[in-house]
Amino acid sequence: MSANLQTDSPSPASDRIKWLIAVALIVGGIAGFYYWSEESLLLRVIGLLVLVALAVLVAVQTESGRSAWYFVMDARTELRKVVWPNRKETVQTTMIILAMVTAVALILWGLDSFFAWSVKLLLGTGS
Structure with missing residues (x-):
């Protein structure tokens, strides 16, 4: 009967691995930004932004990442309700x-x- 009580929530170990991947993407992006300093600034910034976007996508796959994403979306909704x-x-x-x-x-x-x-x-x- 306890086998039927399984949930679909990911394990904390997989969340930690995803966070490590997200941090590694950001650190790699920053390192690459400075490693290829002879390249165009525009290309380096685009590369950094792509890696940060990938890191965010990986982070959102975790439980705490999803809750942070929902918080940001709720904040945007509340911001639209403000009468400026x-x-x-x-x-x-x-x-x-x-x-x-x-x-x-x-x-x-x-x-x-x-x-x-x-x-x-x-x-x-x-x-």
Whole structure:
């Protein structure tokens, strides 16, 4: 009866092997990028991107890779639900922030000047 309870989930050993392959692809891509430094930068970048894409495809075949992929897809879905401000709202908010920063800067400058004047007066060093 216990033979019927088998699941289709891969073993942790096969996941580790897949992660090692993915890391080896990335390390190999970086090493190749510098090994063939005399070649065109465009070709080296394309080669590196292809190996990174292969590494991602291998990594997604693991359990943790699949969960990370689902997380990224859910994040993309949530990002599409965000209501972004239009240009008018962005300009208005920026102006309010600049006005508040200027006001706080002037208040702090005034307080600093007052404290500096007070300390000079108390120490008798002011003219």
